[in-house]
Amino acid sequence: MRGERGQALLIAALIIGIGALAIVGLRLAQDRVLASAETQSAGEAAVEAAAAAIADAYIAEIDSLRVHAFDVPRPTFDVAGMLAHPATLDAARAAASEAAARNGAVFDGLVKARCVGATIEIEISHAGRQHRAALPVDSCSRR
């Protein structure tokens, strides 16, 4: 009788132990999934912020061209030059860092921007993942 009770207790303890292990494993897996989702979200926020900052620079450049529209020679819009300008990239990087920080992440990478066809492509690398955003523009060539 005592032996049977002892066996039952052992089995109960084993089942509870397996259950506790499953709970811990589940919790650890959840933490990893959530951390991954948060990293993804922070990266998306960062690239969107960088794209918005570049869009602002693009609009400012267009506004500046409008002011000098009647100058001789007529000013041209060098989109590639604007994208390569340190001030543009610094503004984009600062915007990306700020957005990432507010989402609990640290972004200290580079912002890459290039003009392809009629689209400005913005790319950042955050926590080993690539995040891209695109801005439609009139044209990449000088106008």
Added chain:
Amino acid sequence: MLVVAIAMVLVAELGIARLALQHATAEAARAGALTNDDEQIRGTLAATVAPLAPDRVTSAIDPSQAEPPRNGDPRGSLLTVRATYSLPVPLGFVGLPRFVVTASASRRIEWTP
């Protein structure tokens, strides 16, 4: 053993709630960045918080639509959406504490007046 089974279900539900709330706040903040409209933010949060019950989710938007810079030209500023969900607990009626899950997400506002 019943307690262990209940705990496993609770932990699973907790994980789903954390993930769903994180996704919903990110979507809501994105909607806010594009529209600068608190109603749109709350509507997006309610629509994307599934499988959680939207009526159990409380939200806070920082800054609110009535505050600067959002009541002027907010483009370039940051908007944060916070959400809280209280997870229903089995045997909660006997006084067991509720689990509260929180999440937040921020986006740079792209909307222009």
